[in-house]
Amino acid sequence: MNKLLATLIAGVFASAAYAQTTPAVNADVAKEQANANKDIAKAESKEAKKAAEADKDVAKAQAKADEKKAKAHAKVDKEHAKAAEKVAKADPEDKLKAEAKGDKNVAEANAKAAKVDAKQDAKVAKEMAEANKDKAQAAAKTAEVKGKAAADVKAEAAKH
Numbered sequence: 529m530n531k532l533l534a535t536l537i538a539g540v541f542a543s544a545a546y547a548q549t550t551p552a553v554n555a556d557v558a559k560e561q562a563n564a565n566k567d568i569a570k571a572e573s574k575e576a577k578k579a580a581e582a583d584k585d586v587a588k589a590q591a592k593a594d595e596k597k598a599k600a601h602a603k604v605d606k607e608h609a610k611a612a613e614k615v616a617k618a619d620p621e622d623k624l625k626a627e628a629k630g631d632k633n634v635a636e637a638n639a640k641a642a643k644v645d646a647k648q649d650a651k652v653a654k655e656m657a658e659a660n661k662d663k664a665q666a667a668a669k670t671a672e673v674k675g676k677a678a679a680d681v682k683a684e685a686a687k688h
Contacts, residue, residue: 564677
């Protein structure tokens with residue numbers, strides 16, 4: 529009976545001692561968790577900012593490319609109109625020659641426009657690739673911060 533009573537009393541003291549240290553342990557862990565959440569929020573904010581900047585750069589490149597493409601296609605349309613006008617003004621015996629020359633000029637303008645299109649599409653693709661790289665790096669950095677924060681919280685909990 530004495531052993532049982534001694535065990536119960538020891539159990540009560542152990543529970544009381546644990547109960548007294550638990551709030552301090554929980555406070556330290558909670559503090560570390562708050563710091564971790566703050567670091568994670570900061571990293572996510574940086575990631576979102578980087579993604580927004582990358583998207584802005586892509587949109588800017590796309591707008592510039594569209595403008596250059598439009599100019600090139602306007603030149604093609606102008607060349608078509610010029611050729612049609614020359615054919616209309618040409619004498620009946622010179623119409624075939626004027627059509628041939630106009631077709632040649634139109635073909636050259638179409639080729640130049642195609643080159644401009646290809647070049648501008650490549651620039652936009654390059655900008656998109658760069659944006660995707662920046663976004664991936666930012667996401668990796670955020671994941672790193674999250675992992676470190678989780679490890680710090682576990683380390684703090686393990687101390688106690």
